[in-house]
Amino acid sequence: MNPLSIAQTIQDKFPKEVKEIVEFRKQVSVIIQRDRAKEILAFLYFNKDFNFDYLVDLCGVDYMGQKKPRFEVVYNLFSMKHRHFFRVRVEVDEDTQDAPDNLSVDTVTDIWRGADWHERECFDLFGIRFKGHPDLRRILMPEDWEGYPLRKDYPLKSDLGDMEWQEYKDLIEFSEKAKQYEVR
Amino acid sequence: MSNIHSAIETETQELQLTEIEQGIKIIPGVNALIAAFDKIVNWSRYSSLWPMTFGLACCGIEMMTTGSSHYDLDRFGIIFRGSPRQADCLIIAGTVTKKMAPIVRRVYDQMPEPRYVIAMGSCACTGNIYDTYSTVLGVDKFLPVDVFIPGCPPRPEAFMHGLIKLQEKIASENFKWSKWR
Numbered sequence: 001m002n003p004l005s006i007a008q009t010i011q012d013k014f015p016k017e018v019k020e021i022v023e024f025r026k027q028v029s030v031i032i033q034r035d036r037a038k039e040i041l042a043f044l045y046f047n048k049d050f051n052f053d054y055l056v057d058l059c060g061v062d063y064m065g066q067k068k069p070r071f072e073v074v075y076n077l078f079s080m081k082h083r084h085f086f087r088v089r090v091e092v093d094e095d096t097q098d099a100p101d102n103l104s105v106d107t108v109t110d111i112w113r114g115a116d117w118h119e120r121e122c123f124d125l126f127g128i129r130f131k132g133h134p135d136l137r138r139i140l141m142p143e144d145w146e147g148y149p150l151r152k153d154y155p156l157k158s159d160l161g162d163m164e165w166q167e168y169k170d171l172i173e174f175s176e177k178a179k180q181y182e183v184r
Numbered sequence: 185m186s187n188i189h190s191a192i193e194t195e196t197q198e199l200q201l202t203e204i205e206q207g208i209k210i211i212p213g214v215n216a217l218i219a220a221f222d223k224i225v226n227w228s229r230y231s232s233l234w235p236m237t238f239g240l241a242c243c244g245i246e247m248m249t250t251g252s253s254h255y256d257l258d259r260f261g262i263i264f265r266g267s268p269r270q271a272d273c274l275i276i277a278g279t280v281t282k283k284m285a286p287i288v289r290r291v292y293d294q295m296p297e298p299r300y301v302i303a304m305g306s307c308a309c310t311g312n313i314y315d316t317y318s319t320v321l322g323v324d325k326f327l328p329v330d331v332f333i334p335g336c337p338p339r340p341e342a343f344m345h346g347l348i349k350l351q352e353k354i355a356s357e358n359f360k361w362s363k364w365r
């Protein structure tokens with residue numbers, strides 16, 4: 001199916017939630033609001049004409065200083081049966097004092113089981129929480145790591161200063177002490 | 185040392201001492217070697233250098249290539265071991281992340297002395313281009329490194345050159361066998 005007509009169908013069905021249809025070099029994506037995102041994704045999965053049974057990738061984007069809802073979660077979908085691609089972008093904003101639960105999306109692990117680790121990675125590197133996820137832990141960074149490294153306000157260099165991982169700091173200290181026992 | 189040699193040579197005039205390695209002589213017929221103890225110890229050490237493999241990234245592939253029959257590390261007496269308890273030197277081949285660093289250090293601590301460390305590749309030497317939150321900028325931050333081999337990755341020739349440099353270093357050691365060091 002033509003991706004533009006898929007986008008059109010979604011817009012017709014969920015006129016309030018679809019914020020924008022973006023086309024760039026023949027790649028079409030829809031930007032949708034967070035609250036009914038899961039419903040729209042389930043619709044894409046279960047509708048016979050779309051049948052997006054494969055979640056190719058799920059990733060996060062940080063638009064710090066470029067856009068107002070700062071984060072986006074991007075779902076890249078593919079249908080094995082109809083062989084068409086589609087992209088859904090869900091806008092997520094930062095946590096604030098009055099809305100402490102802003103930075104979260106509903107999990108899609110019950111639609112696509114493969115989303116499990118993708119969501120964990122997205123949580124690990126951006127801090128986006130996935131509500132209802134069966135096991136939301138860090139997946140790449142050590143479990144006691146502080147901060148979310150792929151955010152734009154995270155230090156760029158290896159020297160993290162005070163934010164350095166405690167175990168690494170201990171290691172450097174230990175190897176300084178161990179130096180005196182080395183046979184050189 | 186030459187004094188000892190000449191003393192023995194004057195006493196046993198008819199014996200012909202054959203030099204099998206610089207500073208190591210053999211007395212034919214009696215199965216005896218004459219050398220400084222340092223020499224013998226170092227000789228046996230550098231002739232059977234068993235490295236612990238620690239391939240962490242793309243450099244590990246180059247290390248395996250060097251071990252293959254085309255380049256053949258066995259001819260230097262270098263045979264890869266899978267256990268730190270049996271290893272003499274630790275070859276760190278690849279990018280060391282902060283999460284991996286404590287494990288590298290633990291493997292090093294498990295190795296019996298004497299032990300040596302080779303940092304293979306730009307990543308292990310300096311962190312390479314990966315000056316990011318997750319990468320250690322050079323394993324010398326937490327390990328005493330003997331030989332640095334630059335390159336991304338170093339060619340097998342360069343890697344072998346580094347190993348030979350380490351052998352030369354071991355050959356020039358003094359008194360590294362005593363309890364009272």
Ligand code: SF4
Binds near residue numbers: 277
């Ligand atoms: S030095 Fe180059 S080849 Fe070696 S691990 Fe680093 S990036 Fe890979």
